[in-house]
Amino acid sequence: MTTSTRGVTRTPAVLVLEDGRIFRGRAYGAVGATFGEAVFSTGMTGYQETLTDPSYHRQVVVMTAPHVGNTGVNDEDMESKKIWVSGYVVRDPARVPSSWRSTRTLDEELAAQGVVGISGIDTRALTRHLRERGAMRVGIFSGEALQDDAALLARVQEAPEMTGADLSAEVATTEAYVVPAIGEKKFTVAAIDLGIKGMTPHRMAERGIEVHVLPATATVEDVYAVNPDGVFFSNGPGDPATADHPVSVMRGVLERGTPLFGICFGNQILGRALGFGTFKLKYGHRGINQPVQDRTTGKVEVTAHNHGFAVDAPLDKVSDTPYGRAEVSHVCLNDNVVEGLRLLDKPAFSVQYHPEAAAGPHDAAYLFDRFTSLMSTASMEGQRA
Numbered sequence: 501m502t503t504s505t506r507g508v509t510r511t512p513a514v515l516v517l518e519d520g521r522i523f524r525g526r527a528y529g530a531v532g533a534t535f536g537e538a539v540f541s542t543g544m545t546g547y548q549e550t551l552t553d554p555s556y557h558r559q560v561v562v563m564t565a566p567h568v569g570n571t572g573v574n575d576e577d578m579e580s581k582k583i584w585v586s587g588y589v590v591r592d593p594a595r596v597p598s599s600w601r602s603t604r605t606l607d608e609e610l611a612a613q614g615v616v617g618i619s620g621i622d623t624r625a626l627t628r629h630l631r632e633r634g635a636m637r638v639g640i641f642s643g644e645a646l647q648d649d650a651a652l653l654a655r656v657q658e659a660p661e662m663t664g665a666d667l668s669a670e671v672a673t674t675e676a677y678v679v680p681a682i683g684e685k686k687f688t689v690a691a692i693d694l695g696i697k698g699m700t701p702h703r704m705a706e707r708g709i710e711v712h713v714l715p716a717t718a719t720v721e722d723v724y725a726v727n728p729d730g731v732f733f734s735n736g737p738g739d740p741a742t743a744d745h746p747v748s749v750m751r752g753v754l755e756r757g758t759p760l761f762g763i764c765f766g767n768q769i770l771g772r773a774l775g776f777g778t779f780k781l782k783y784g785h786r787g788i789n790q791p792v793q794d795r796t797t798g799k800v801e802v803t804a805h806n807h808g809f810a811v812d813a814p815l816d817k818v819s820d821t822p823y824g825r826a827e828v829s830h831v832c833l834n835d836n837v838v839e840g841l842r843l844l845d846k847p848a849f850s851v852q853y854h855p856e857a858a859a860g861p862h863d864a865a866y867l868f869d870r871f872t873s874l875m876s877t878a879s880m881e882g883q884r885a
């Protein structure tokens with residue numbers, strides 16, 4: 501038996517960073533070898549939502565919270581059908597989960613899904629290292645995958661980098677599907693799935709929106725075939741610089757002036773569609789307590805984040821774009837990173853963070869209401885025309 505149902509195992513494991521720093525611990529979840537980009541998340545709760553967020557595809561997530569797995573795993577909090585992180589790093593796994601909703605331990609779930617992890621390492625030291633040196637490639641090795649350190653390091657250095665990675669098609673649906681409105685149907689939205697989280701269509705459905713989730717490969721014609729009142733671009737993994745197809749679809753939507761909303765990858769795509777660049781942050785934002793200011797109201801909200809890239813747009817001026825004037829609507833108060841964009845002459849906006857709040861605070865839920873009111877206004881104008 502190489503893993504234990506109680507999160508405690510004596511099977512040695514090693515975490516090797518691409519710059520040669522090594523941490524030794526114990527296997528957690530599946531035993532074997534895995535690779536990805538090492539990133540840290542500061543969320544103290546919500547690990548199940550983090551693990552199943554498709555935006556974490558090809559990332560090895562380091563939890564800064566020292567005790568992980570306390571509430572076990574249930575069937576309700578999944579953001580997608582499976583765990584997407586490529587590896588998981590925790591300090592001290594819970595030995596006995598305690599929640600009335602829990603049906604199994606986190607360790608069992610990781611093992612059942614073949615997700616290689618490591619526990620018993622100094623996650624604070626690892627996080628400080630990533631904060632100083634930046635997110636970088638990493639490997640976790642246990643069981644038969646253990647070799648001498650130099651051989652493991654060579655394997656890590658051969659793994660693909662996140663910069664330049666085009667990953668949406670690896671996580672998105674291949675078939676369109678519909679999430680029905682809850683209660684009276686008021687609007688139809690075409691949602692481009694670049695790695696969508698389950699809570700996002702749900703938040704729209706709660707507001708009377710019927711959501712047609714379309715594959716990442718959907719064309720402008722596919723979008724308008726559902727006769728949408730609004731178009732949504734989802735979160736997703738990878739480097740936004742590679743997302744040429746969604747950028748061209750979004751430009752088609754902007755040309756027609758249909759109400760448009762984007763979250764995270766969707767914000768980066770709006771940035772690119774408007775002609776701004778995107779860049780890789782040194783170590784990104786991942787957690788559920790990031791302060792963001794909505795510059796349109798001055799209010800500060802506490803928000804959920806998971807992004808490693810950001811839009812490069814001027815904070816202090818309105819920009820002229822091919823689709824009219826645009827401005828930075830939201831900014832992160834920790835580091836002044838662009839957290840939202842809006843057009844002044846068209847009903848289009850986006851945020852870099854996660855108003856669907858899975859997991860996370862609900863401060864930003866008003867953004868779904870903003871999208872709904874853009875659709876209401878557009879439909880009233882349509883009736884007047």
Ligand SMILES: NC(=O)CC[C@H](N)C(=O)O
Binds near residue numbers: 738739740764806810
């Ligand atoms: N959650 C997301 O949509 C992440 C977007 C992008 N992959 C990034 O890391 O910045």
